[in-house]
Amino acid sequence: MSLELNWDGLDASILGPACLAGLIVLATHVPLGKQVLSRGIIFIDLAIAQIAALGVILAHFCGVDEQSFGVQIAAATAALAGAGLLAWTDKRWPEYQEPLIGTLFVLAATGSLLLLANNPQGGENLKDLLVGQILWVSFAQLIPAAILSAVLLVFLWLRRGRLTGLFFYALFALAITVSVQLVGVYLVFASLIVPALATAGMSGRWRLSAAYVIGALGYASGLVLSAVFDLPSGALIVWTLAACALLAQLVPAVRRSHPAHIEVGKQV
């Protein structure tokens, strides 16, 4: 790998839509990530994304045109159905929620493979759905995503961030269905978990603000560095998000009263 500096890609009109996509994704994923972390179900986004993809493949079988809006409906419906199932299992067997999510993930993933055994073109669609590439986002995609994110945020705000069972899962399913198509599954996972993890020791409004700052800096620096070093943007942003999260630990207010420290303190 040659690390030649490359200043051509450093262009606001190239990086701008991608940066906006990142901010739209962060807007809903930072508060949702906080809940995912406290519920200890961190792989739920992968499961929901996979179920959404399964829904698209099923719709395909029923003759829904791959370019039409019907695909979005199918993805959202499947994601909501999966969310409903997970909300039910959460109530019924809360102690097994994480392994059940994992099982649902592999079932959805391999179910897609079985359905697609004779239909590789559907396979290409599936890949597109799961591996959205942040640099390819267009304003036509960003506008509906921004509107839906705003609606979800209003819901969150009305419920003051406290979401119970079905409500949480349904909201989560819709947010993931949108974001996976914009930025791909790796970035969705990172946006959800990394800022929430970095600020786990904080509480209240400050925690949310710090998580947003970490997320935004991660996206912005990742995009700039991917342009300068000519590396794939999505993958690099995952790393800069993690780097920003680590750097944030240098700020005393972020690191202070980390739960791990408190527990250690108690034991002593």
Next chain:
Amino acid sequence: MKKFFPIVLLLASTIAAPAHASLKVFACEPEWGSLLQELAGDKITVDVATSALQDVHQIEAKPSLIAKVRRADLVVCTGADLEVGWLPQLLRQSGNPKVISGAGNFMAANQITTLDKPTQLDRAAGDVHPQGNPHFQMDPYRVLTIAKALDARLVQLDAANAAVYQKRLADFSARWSAAIKRWEVKAAPLKGRKIIVQHSSWVYLERWLGLEQIGALEPKPGVPPTSAHLASLIGTAKSSNTLAIVRAAYQDSKSSLWLSERTGVPAVVLPLTVGGDAQSKDLFSLFDSTVDKLLSVAK
């Protein structure tokens, strides 16, 4: 009318002026980068988007790709849906009207007739391209047809260097035609030999050299092999004096090595495009290497 003439001249000169700065070309695959090098030499600057070790059906999005398309005067790609997963997005994102359509948009597939064009589109037939098989760079005659069309396009876009492009095309055509004769003589022992392929990337090469494809590891293009299909392939490979199991440099070796181990038929890696092996440095050595590698297992 006469009054307008100086204005037209003035306009023409301002339009023609940037042509002195060399034409900037964006090539999707290395074979077209190499062809452009043959046809234009240092009269143009070429950016090649992919390498031979990449699956061109899908590539990772990098900011530099958008920047390169944005400043390009001409985009040269295979077409026939080969780059459908990323080229449309790249062109849209570049916002460069010169290359989105019209003279600055050159699709090699539109200059020739493709093979395997389905008469009806049926999903059950697998990953078939409605515009035919896009791996036609392995037919030297089609490459020559494309070279002529591409040269005409260079002349159209950069009239100041027209004489250079025409001279270089004549030179390339002569060397290429001579090379085709050489390859055909050399590859004569391959005629009628049977091969098994990994993916249907070789139909043009087979047609040209008279190779016979008796099976493919992918039962339908793009579909992973099933156990029943592999079992039937073992039988086919053993019973029919098979020359080789052929895969492209970018493809995973697992399935062809698996079949090779069970049948004793040698697995051969062919470059498929310029840069696919150490020998393939340009279009000529690409075909040299391909013919040599097939001959090395024919003995």
